[in-house]
Amino acid sequence: MGILFGGKSAEHEVSLQSAKNVIAALDKDKYESVLIGIDKTGRWYLGKNLEDLAVALDGSKAGLGRLLEIIEEKKIEVVFPILHGPYGEDGTIQGLLKLANIPFVGAGVLGSAMGMDKEVAKRLLRDADIPIAKFKVFLKSERKKINYEKIVKEFGLPLFVKPANLGSSVGVNKIKNRQDFVKAVKEAFLFDRKILVEKAVESREIECSVLGNEYPLASLPGEVIPARGFYDYEAKYLDKRTVLQIPAKLPKKIIRKVQKLALKTYKVLCCEGMARVDMFLQKDGEVLINEINTIPGFTNISMYPKLWEISGLCCAELLDKLIKLAFQRFQDEQKLRTSR
Numbered sequence: 091m092g093i094l095f096g097g098k099s100a101e102h103e104v105s106l107q108s109a110k111n112v113i114a115a116l117d118k119d120k121y122e123s124v125l126i127g128i129d130k131t132g133r134w135y136l137g138k139n140l141e142d143l144a145v146a147l148d149g150s151k152a153g154l155g156r157l158l159e160i161i162e163e164k165k166i167e168v169v170f171p172i173l174h175g176p177y178g179e180d181g182t183i184q185g186l187l188k189l190a191n192i193p194f195v196g197a198g199v200l201g202s203a204m205g206m207d208k209e210v211a212k213r214l215l216r217d218a219d220i221p222i223a224k225f226k227v228f229l230k231s232e233r234k235k236i237n238y239e240k241i242v243k244e245f246g247l248p249l250f251v252k253p254a255n256l257g258s259s260v261g262v263n264k265i266k267n268r269q270d271f272v273k274a275v276k277e278a279f280l281f282d283r284k285i286l287v288e289k290a291v292e293s294r295e296i297e298c299s300v301l302g303n304e305y306p307l308a309s310l311p312g313e314v315i316p317a318r319g320f321y322d323y324e325a326k327y328l329d330k331r332t333v334l335q336i337p338a339k340l341p342k343k344i345i346r347k348v349q350k351l352a353l354k355t356y357k358v359l360c361c362e363g364m365a366r367v368d369m370f371l372q373k374d375g376e377v378l379i380n381e382i383n384t385i386p387g388f389t390n391i392s393m394y395p396k397l398w399e400i401s402g403l404c405c406a407e408l409l410d411k412l413i414k415l416a417f418q419r420f421q422d423e424q425k426l427r428t429s430r
């Protein structure tokens with residue numbers, strides 16, 4: 091099995107942590123892991139261990155073609171892309187693996203691309219009558235048209251400013267005044283050519299893990315309680331005071347609502363294999379969808395595997411299921427007719 095990790099993304103470091111955990115949890119009797127690292131410039135490496143990312147197999151050949159060669163040489167039967175963010179979670183790698191005719195874990199090209207782009211995902215959810223926070227979208231070319239007063243009049247304060255395609259809260263800011271807004275817009279545009287400005291939702295943050303292809307299952311939900319402010323990068327990976335309440339303390343009725351909404355979101359966004367659906371639970375019991383993560387974190391503090399664990403599926407079993415789902419989708423696709 092090929093493990094793809096690292097990646098040309100601001101979430102590179104998170105991916106290394108996720109990959110480490112996946113490799114450790116895999117049933118060694120069943121799977122032999124071949125580590126394929128991608129550095130921050132997008133070059134490919136074959137590594138013996140994770141720290142080995144710097145050891146190039148053949149510097150001059152470390153381009154894209156190298157991946158396909160490795161797959162053939164090592165007789166890799168399935169690939170697990172543990173890449174977060176652009177160039178990994180956004181359909182690009184998925185397209186490559188699809189063309190290479192190799193089964194892979196997680197959403198396909200369309201689901202990955204739609205889940206990554208927060209604007210596209212929100213539009214589809216809205217179309218399916220799934221509640222979301224109010225948002226506006228701006229391209230870099232429309233920068234001059236961004237009117238702070240107009241947005242505040244419509245959405246109130248505070249606001250959230252974020253890049254359209256990223257994760258791990260990189261480039262995400264909560265702002266309460268014009269000066270911070272200008273700074274936040276500038277920062278978000280460093281990471282993407284498209285940004286979102288959202289109405290801040292006052293709520294609890296609930297996450298639900300989903301697993302499956304045509305017949306997905308939802309885990310028990312969990313809750314994220316950041317020590318201060320919002321669930322930013324610090325709170326996610328550095329601040330030990332952030333509490334992950336697993337499972338979330340919720341009435342049965344809300345749990346069912348959350349699970350139902352997670353499954354609906356998963357289907358609307360064409361997900362396969364796995365995804366973590368993140369939501370906002372408001373005081374009045376209303377649940378809004380914040381976003382979907384088609385390659386959720388697998389770090390040792392990550393919610394996705396932890397939620398399955400308390401739902402009765404340990405990490406090795408979860409990985410087993412994900413690999414089976416990858417083969418299943420591949421076989422289903424192979425059965426399709428390619429001529430009349």
Ligand SMILES: Nc1ncnc2c1ncn2[C@@H]1O[C@H](COP(=O)(O)OP(=O)(O)O)[C@@H](O)[C@H]1O
Pocket residue numbers: 223250252256257258259260262288289290291292295320321322368380381
């Ligand atoms: N509209 C919003 N209302 C309230 N909190 C938000 C909103 N948007 C984002 N946040 C906060 O910022 C965090 C990161 O934003 P999110 O859209 O999930 O980006 P990422 O893909 O980087 O995780 C969320 O977990 C939440 O704490």
Ligand SMILES: [Mg+2]
Pocket residue numbers: 258259368381
């Ligand atoms: Mg998030």
